[in-house]
Amino acid sequence: KNQVEQSPQSLIILEGKNCTLQCNYTVSPFSNLRWYKQDTGRGPVSLTIMTFSENTKSNGRYTATLDADTKQSSLHITASQLSDSASYICVVSSPYSGGGADGLTFGKGTHLIIQP
Amino acid sequence: DGGITQSPKYLFRKEGQNVTLSCEQNLNHDAMYWYRQDPGQGLRLIYYSQIVNDFQKGDIAEGYSVSREKKESFPLTVTSAQKNPTAFYLCASSIPAGSSYEQYFGPGTRLTVT
Numbered sequence: 001k002n003q004v005e006q007s008p009q010s011l012i013i014l015e016g017k018n019c020t021l022q023c024n025y026t027v028s029p030f031s032n033l034r035w036y037k038q039d040t041g042r043g044p045v046s047l048t049i050m051t052f053s054e055n056t057k058s059n060g061r062y063t064a065t066l067d068a069d070t071k072q073s074s075l076h077i078t079a080s081q082l083s084d085s086a087s088y089i090c091v092v093s094s095p096y097s098g099g100g101a102d103g104l105t106f107g108k109g110t111h112l113i114i115q116p
Numbered sequence: 117d118g119g120i121t122q123s124p125k126y127l128f129r130k131e132g133q134n135v136t137l138s139c140e141q142n143l144n145h146d147a148m149y150w151y152r153q154d155p156g157q158g159l160r161l162i163y164y165s166q167i168v169n170d171f172q173k174g175d176i177a178e179g180y181s182v183s184r185e186k187k188e189s190f191p192l193t194v195t196s197a198q199k200n201p202t203a204f205y206l207c208a209s210s211i212p213a214g215s216s217y218e219q220y221f222g223p224g225t226r227l228t229v230t
Contacts, residue, residue: 004158034218043120043206043221044159089158102149102174106158 002027004092004107012113017080021110023073023090031093031103035064035075038087038109047075047088077112085114119143120222122207127227129201137192137225139207148190149208149219152176159206165190194227201229 004025013019025033032051036044048057048064050073057064061084063076077084090107119142129135141148147166151159161174165184179198184190190209194201204226208219 036221041204041224041226043122043208043223045221046218049218102161102164104161106160108156108158 002092002094002105004090004105006088006090006107006110008110009108010111010113012115013080015080015082015114015116019077019080019112021075021077021088021112023075023092023107025071025073025090025092025105027071027092027094027105029094030068030071031095033064033066033073034091034093035062035073036089036091038089040086044089080114082114082116085112087111120207120209120220122205122222122225125223125225127225129227129229131229132196133229134193134195135201135227135229137194137205137207137227139190139192139222140188141190141207141209141220141222142188143209143220144187145209145211145220146187147210147217148184149210150174150180150182150190150192151206151208153204153206153224162192162205194229201227203227 007022034049035047038044047062050066061078066073087109089109092105094103121140123138149164150162160176162180163182165171168187181193206224207222210217210219
């Protein structure tokens with residue numbers, strides 16, 4: 001069964017510090033991997049989408065990496081801000097609906113808290 | 117939240133009552149989706165629609181129903197048959213259907229059934 005595992009489950013860091021969130025997946029075949037940011041009580045917003053051939057992609061202070069061989073991805077946040085407090089969700093897609101009926105397998109998310 | 121609106125933001129119902137959650141999009145997207153989110157769990161697909169007047173069951177469709185009479189609208193009805201309806205419900209849309217295309221999510225509706 002396709003799975004997406006995220007770690008840590010929750011993380012607390014001080015404002016201005018860097019952090020890295022992890023995503024390991026067993027989805028096959030692989031189409032792409034997405035990172036979403038979800039503020040409390042809001043809908044997820046896309047940060048990055050990575051395809052098989054992409055190793056690194058940046059979006060401002062967010063940098064995602066993908067190692068398709070080991071089936072691992074990370075999301076690195078640089079110089080964290082209070083507004084980065086949110087849940088970060090990793091989603092892996094398969095072209096053959098190997099995940100849910102929509103072809104997507106969602107991780108449970110990492111809950112990040114930035115303290116002043 | 118893009119061009120997707122969900123209403124209301126909070127909804128309270130008594131057990132045994134059906135309730136309909138609204139989802140409207142002005143992105144001209146063909147595909148629309150409904151997900152359920154529970155604490156500590158990943159999003160789970162309830163129903164999705166690739167085109168007007170057509171929809172398919174997702175992974176947890178029991179106790180839910182949908183309609184897609186217009187491209188812009190994809191309402192979800194939570195029926196009394198749904199055994200544990202209290203949850204956060206998210207609507208999403210994408211250009212065509214398929215896992216390769218980015219989904220845009222609405223702001224969500226939190227449903228509480230007592």
